[in-house]
Amino acid sequence: MPYQHLLIDKQGSVATLTLNRPEALNALNTCIMEEIEEAARAFLHDEQTRVVIFRGAGKHFSAGVDLKQPPREPVPNLVMRRRDAALGARMIRAITEIHQVTIASIHGAALGGGACITTACDFRIGADDCFCGYPEVKLGMNLMWHSLPLCIRLIGPARAKRMVMLGEKEDAQALKEWGFLDDIVPIAELESMTLALAERYAARPPAAVQMIKQSINAVSSAGDDAMVHMDADQNILTAGTEDRTEGIKAFFENRDPEFTGN
Numbered sequence: 455m456p457y458q459h460l461l462i463d464k465q466g467s468v469a470t471l472t473l474n475r476p477e478a479l480n481a482l483n484t485c486i487m488e489e490i491e492e493a494a495r496a497f498l499h500d501e502q503t504r505v506v507i508f509r510g511a512g513k514h515f516s517a518g519v520d521l522k523q524p525p526r527e528p529v530p531n532l533v534m535r536r537r538d539a540a541l542g543a544r545m546i547r548a549i550t551e552i553h554q555v556t557i558a559s560i561h562g563a564a565l566g567g568g569a570c571i572t573t574a575c576d577f578r579i580g581a582d583d584c585f586c587g588y589p590e591v592k593l594g595m596n597l598m599w600h601s602l603p604l605c606i607r608l609i610g611p612a613r614a615k616r617m618v619m620l621g622e623k624e625d626a627q628a629l630k631e632w633g634f635l636d637d638i639v640p641i642a643e644l645e646s647m648t649l650a651l652a653e654r655y656a657a658r659p660p661a662a663v664q665m666i667k668q669s670i671n672a673v674s675s676a677g678d679d680a681m682v683h684m685d686a687d688q689n690i691l692t693a694g695t696e697d698r699t700e701g702i703k704a705f706f707e708n709r710d711p712e713f714t715g716n
Contacts, residue, residue, distance in 0.1 A: 457489045460486065460490065467656040469506045470506075471509070473511060478522075480511065480515065481521075481522075482542075482567045483523045487545045490548070495548050505555045506554050507558075508556065508558045509558075509561075510562070515562055516567065516568025516571065519566055542598060543598065558571065560579065560581065562583060563584075565587050573608060579636060579648050580629060583626070584635075593701035593711075594692055594701035596685060596692060597685070598689045599685070603678045696714060697714065700713060700714075701713070
């Protein structure tokens with residue numbers, strides 16, 4: 455089906471899902487997040503596709519959540535605010551539950567929610583110009599979307615603390631050394647090298663590959679829900695703080711925030 459902010463191209467047994475808001479650096483608004491969730495769920499009924507590639511149109515993979523998106527009107531009550539805040543987690547879960555092998559093909563920025571999408575994939579190939587990070591803390595908020603354990607499993611607790619608590623951008627070489635990226639390739643070769651990896655997995659028996667993937671995911675994520683089931687509630691809590699207001703204001707004024715702990 456046609457999407458407003460996604461492009462899906464299927465060539466043989468490999469499907470490519472492209473985030474297609476290049477004018478907004480593929481920032482994640484409600485519409486594109488709902489489309490990603492829907493598209494990811496739709497692969498359940500796709501027998502032919504064996505590998506799904508996630509990529510971004512334009513100069514960047516994704517700059518993260520769209521901070522310019524106007525707030526929902528009228529302001530929903532707490533019940534609906536909690537459900538709205540859980541959209542990101544539903545999107546990430548939909549990606550992690552894709553039966554097919556998933557590969558993130560990363561160029562430019564993959565920040566915040568964009569980095570969360572990459573960690574929800576099975577593998578990550580980065581162009582030599584790519585950089586990733588979780589800048590949420592600089593906005594006075596926690597990392598949510600059930601993505602903290604995904605980061606921890608890739609790079610370990612100490613580096614996850616550094617990456618998430620400082621909110622800094624990390625370059626491709628550091629990300630490769632930490633285990634966040636599986637490989638780095640020249641930007642001119644990113645598409646071809648990603649496709650070559652996809653075709654290697656597509657050549658394996660799909661039933662066996664998909665069962666192996668599901669088993670490994672089940673073992674490695676066994677405790678996730680117990681740890682992060684309230685990360686959306688934590689986000690709602692931080693949304694009402696003075697630090698959150700200061701973080702957003704400083705972002706748009708292109709300056710360092712001055713946090714007070716209030």
